[in-house]
Amino acid sequence: MSSWTIIQQSLPMFGKGFELTLWLSFVGIIGSIIVGIIVSLLQYFNVPGLHQLASIYVEVSRNTPLLIQLFFLYYAFPVIGIKFNAELCGIIGLIFLGGSYMAEGFTGGFNGVSKGQLESGKAIGLSRWQLARYIVFPQGFSLSVPAMAANIIFLIKETSIFTVIAIPELTNTALDLIGMYYRSNEYLFVLVVGYAIILIPLSIILTLLEKRVRYGSFGN
Amino acid sequence: MVEQILQVEHLEKYYQKKHVLHDINFHVDKGEVVTLLGPSGSGKSTLIRCLNGLEEYQQGTITFEGKQINPTEKNWQQIRQKIGMVFQSYDLFPNLTVMDNILLGPTKVQKQDKFAAKKEGLDLLTRVGLEDYANAYPRQLSGGQKQRVAIVRALALHPDFMLFDEVTASLDPEMVRGILNIIQDLADVDHMTMIVVTHEMNFAQQIADRVIFLEDGHILEQTPSKQFFSAPQTKRAQEFLDSMDF
Ligand SMILES: Nc1ncnc2c1ncn2[C@@H]1O[C@H](COP(=O)(O)OP(=O)(O)O)[C@@H](O)[C@H]1O
Ligand SMILES: [Mg+2]
Numbered sequence: 001m002s003s004w005t006i007i008q009q010s011l012p013m014f015g016k017g018f019e020l021t022l023w024l025s026f027v028g029i030i031g032s033i034i035v036g037i038i039v040s041l042l043q044y045f046n047v048p049g050l051h052q053l054a055s056i057y058v059e060v061s062r063n064t065p066l067l068i069q070l071f072f073l074y075y076a077f078p079v080i081g082i083k084f085n086a087e088l089c090g091i092i093g094l095i096f097l098g099g100s101y102m103a104e105g106f107t108g109g110f111n112g113v114s115k116g117q118l119e120s121g122k123a124i125g126l127s128r129w130q131l132a133r134y135i136v137f138p139q140g141f142s143l144s145v146p147a148m149a150a151n152i153i154f155l156i157k158e159t160s161i162f163t164v165i166a167i168p169e170l171t172n173t174a175l176d177l178i179g180m181y182y183r184s185n186e187y188l189f190v191l192v193v194g195y196a197i198i199l200i201p202l203s204i205i206l207t208l209l210e211k212r213v214r215y216g217s218f219g220n
Numbered sequence: 221m222v223e224q225i226l227q228v229e230h231l232e233k234y235y236q237k238k239h240v241l242h243d244i245n246f247h248v249d250k251g252e253v254v255t256l257l258g259p260s261g262s263g264k265s266t267l268i269r270c271l272n273g274l275e276e277y278q279q280g281t282i283t284f285e286g287k288q289i290n291p292t293e294k295n296w297q298q299i300r301q302k303i304g305m306v307f308q309s310y311d312l313f314p315n316l317t318v319m320d321n322i323l324l325g326p327t328k329v330q331k332q333d334k335f336a337a338k339k340e341g342l343d344l345l346t347r348v349g350l351e352d353y354a355n356a357y358p359r360q361l362s363g364g365q366k367q368r369v370a371i372v373r374a375l376a377l378h379p380d381f382m383l384f385d386e387v388t389a390s391l392d393p394e395m396v397r398g399i400l401n402i403i404q405d406l407a408d409v410d411h412m413t414m415i416v417v418t419h420e421m422n423f424a425q426q427i428a429d430r431v432i433f434l435e436d437g438h439i440l441e442q443t444p445s446k447q448f449f450s451a452p453q454t455k456r457a458q459e460f461l462d463s464m465d466f
Contacts, residue, residue, distance in 0.1 A: 119274055120311035120370070124325035124377060125301040128293070134324060138315045217315045219359020 006186045010177055017173030018194050024087065024169060025156045025198075028094030032155060033148070035095055036102025043103070044110055044132065054103070061100035066161050069093045074165045090162040090169075094155060101151045109144030110136050142217035149206035153199060160195075170194045223250040225381060225413050226271070231280035233266055233437075240266050241437045244280065248381075251411040255424040255445070258434035259460060264417045267434065268383045271415070272296065272303045285380065301329060304374030305383040308390055310366040312358040318345070318369050319354040325377045337376065344372040348402055364395030371402055382406065382414040389419060396420065403427065421466040425449045433457045 041047075042054040061069075073089040084092065113136050121135045163172035174191040178184045214220065226248040233241035240263050248254050256264045269275040271282065273289075273296030282289045284299060312321050319341055326337040345351050348368040358366055367387055374382065384403060388396040400423045406412040407427055418424050424431070428445040433452070441453045452458050 114311075116307065116309050116311040117313065120307065120313070120373075122274065122296075123272060123300055123305040123307075124373060125297055125329040126324070127297055127329075130328055134316075134328065135313060139313075142315070219314055219357060 003183075003186050006181070006183050007190055010187060010190060013173055013177065014170065014190050014194060017168055017170040018197075020087075020167065021156070021159050021169040021194070022198065024090055024094065024159050024162065024167070027091050028098055028159070029152050029155055031091065031095035032098025032102045032151070035099030036106055039099060039103035040106035040110065043107055044136075058100040058103055061096055062104075066093055066097050066158050067164060069096055070161065070165050086162075086165045086167045089165055090159070090167050094158060097158065098151060098155045101154065102148060105144045105147030105151055106140065108147060109140035109142070111140075112143040113139045139217060142213045145210050145213045149203075149210060152206065153203060156198060156202070157195075224248070225250045225285055227281075227283040228271070229281050229283070231267075231270065231277050231282070233263075233270060233275065233277045235266075239437065241270070241277070244439055246432055246439060246442055248413060248415065251413055252429050253407050253413075253427050254415045254430050254432055255428040256415055256417045256432050256434060257424060257457075257460070262434045263437040264434055265385050266437075268305070268385055268415055268417060271383060272300050272305050274305075297329075301325070301377050302379055303381045303383060304377060304379035306367070306370050306374055306385070306387050308386045310363070310370040310387075312361075312366050312369055312373070314358050316357075317354070318350070318356050318358070318361070321358070321369060322373050322376050325373065330377060341372070341376055344375055345369075347405075348372055349398075362395065363391050364398055367391060367395075367399050368402065371399075375406075380413065382412055384414060384416045384418070386417050386419065400427075419464070421449075421461070421464045433460070435460075 039054045039058065042050045045051075070089060070093045073084065073093055074086065077083065117135055117139065118131065121131045126134065159169055160171035162169050163175055166172065168176070170191060174187045177187045181187075224247045228244055228246050231241055231244035232239070233244075244267060246254075256268065258264055266275055270277050273291060273293070276291065282291075284303070289295060289299060312318075313324070316324065319338065322341040322344070323334070323337055326332040326341075327334050342351060342354060345354055348371065350365060350368055350372075353361065353365065353369075358369070361369065371387075387403075388399050391399065400420060403414075403416065404423075404427055407414065416424070416427065425445060428448075431441075431443055431445050431448040432439055433441045433443070433448070433454070433456075435456055440456055441448070443453055443457075448457065449461070452461060
């Protein structure tokens, strides 16, 4: 069979994997942003007790590979009687990983708000909360957009690790097909194209978004 | 009878180990314009930042409108509404329009009626010649225009006292006059009490009732303006004036 035929025949399966990668990424990214916001706020406001918990979470999450986190969720949790299906494990794992990356991005943004901005906010009598609400958060989120964009791309790429718990996303689809038909060149080619279709337009959009937000918030 | 609005007594300020203000004592009368002069690094900024709680001080007391300030952040939040401050770097909020920059304090901090505050904001903008810029963003303004907005932003809170820290120092020369005129007008028309830190000696001479001369964190003299500029009491002040070339 020609390479072209092999590729064509694999497309329906890759299509399913593609959709799954997109879906898992989407849910994982949204979840990571939500967790990231919560964690960064707990840390910003130094919420007693919770901010230490948040710091521990960030440390654990940043210092363990997603692979290990997934094994843990998929193989260790059932031992204590908690069992998720593979996709849910994948999403939880991705959010566990991404939440800390996003949190650090937001925290970096908050810390990047200049001293002069804080002082002129204080000088008009803003309380700590008002300072956060009107100055630090709007500017800090804008400053954190580049980090968020990088994290989004990173998390999409990380979904390829889901293959280890047999979630039939893009990478898993390719590895399966190679295992069955031994046509690695063709299947790897489709795999690369599949990720490129997601990542290239996305990174262009994110770059434009970065520029827009930057201009909107800071005028340069 | 002259009413004192501010008294500073035995103020000492350290940055970690570094002793930057030594036994600072002075007062300001209601309606008085004091210029704070001294070489770069003498502690002028640090001193006026202490007066609205942007810097902590380690000893001494500040009394404002008859009440000794208990220097907690909560108290400073209240007092800052009465003591306006304008900085060299203007620091408008880039994410807000000119009008929203102005309204933030009056509406969020003081809970003034939004409609009335807006009207007053426009009046103030008109006064500084920027009535057409209410909906502009700071990025669309020149340095001089930004500094005018920063002054309006402070005035919108109806302060009793204003602090100006070298507000013309980062402006192009052709912008300086306009800002100085606004400050002069505040003194002449509103009889605003203020402390002005400036390197514009002609302006200082023209606006000040009294000069406080600071060097190495010590007040070397406090002299009525006329006398300071014609015959200062200390040799150091004379040398400072000679070096200023005006
Ligand atoms: N945040 C700071 N930390 C440490 N030292 C400072 C800080 N700000 C100012 N200083 C020091 O305090 C002294 C007074 O500074 P400053 O008040 O800025 O003087 P001026 O406004 O008269 O130029 C200087 O020696 C300066 O280096
Ligand atoms: Mg200074």
